[in-house]
Amino acid sequence: MSDETTAAVVEGEGPRPAVAPGSAAPRLDFHINVPHRLLYACRVVRKARAAGRSILVYARDADRLARFDSALWTFSALDFLPHVHAESPLAPRTPVWLSLQPLPAARDVLVLLDDAIAPDFERWFAGYERVIEVVSQDDDDRQYARARYKAYKAAGFHPTTHEAANGA
Numbered sequence: 001m002s003d004e005t006t007a008a009v010v011e012g013e014g015p016r017p018a019v020a021p022g023s024a025a026p027r028l029d030f031h032i033n034v035p036h037r038l039l040y041a042c043r044v045v046r047k048a049r050a051a052g053r054s055i056l057v058y059a060r061d062a063d064r065l066a067r068f069d070s071a072l073w074t075f076s077a078l079d080f081l082p083h084v085h086a087e088s089p090l091a092p093r094t095p096v097w098l099s100l101q102p103l104p105a106a107r108d109v110l111v112l113l114d115d116a117i118a119p120d121f122e123r124w125f126a127g128y129e130r131v132i133e134v135v136s137q138d139d140d141d142r143q144y145a146r147a148r149y150k151a152y153k154a155a156g157f158h159p160t161t162h163e164a165a166n167g168a
Helices: 003-011 037-050 062-074 121-127 139-154
Strands: 027-034 055-058 083-085 096-099 109-112 130-136 160-163
Touching: 027 037, 027 139, 037 055, 037 062, 037 109, 037 130, 062 096, 130 139
Parallel strands: 027 130, 027 160, 055 096, 055 109, 083 096, 109 130
Antiparallel strands: none
16 A cells, blocks of 8 residues: 555545535545455554554454454554454453444544445444545455445445555
8 A cells, every 4th residue: 555545544635525414424435456455454554543543443244354353463563553342341442443333433434344335324434534445356345345336426425446556
């Protein structure tokens, strides 16, 4: 992931879309063609933490979330990213939460690692500053992402697409 791309991911650059009058809408970014979805998501989380943001990582697939949990421990020998499952008693003191369930916006950034369209996303996303989708080079992953992108556009969001740099 290039420094310019990740800076845009966490610093809130650009206009925020208007989904409904009076409701806040997050900046919604799709990072596409990433070589390894979970490792790239770790880098996104690291960048968001470096910017002082709190993060919720959501996936309904318990195995995927467990693999992401492991990846946060192992992807970098130089970085420690404190994280817990959102229902942990340590959650109030931990900047990165993992969840199998949609949660109200108690974090700044929402990272989505799910294949399906998030339930009730029109209301759920509104409380977050940023929503980030990470899409691998896998054909199935790209097809699921297209469906999510179309649903978000139809709901009035204005997703931005970022092409992953080679080797990102």
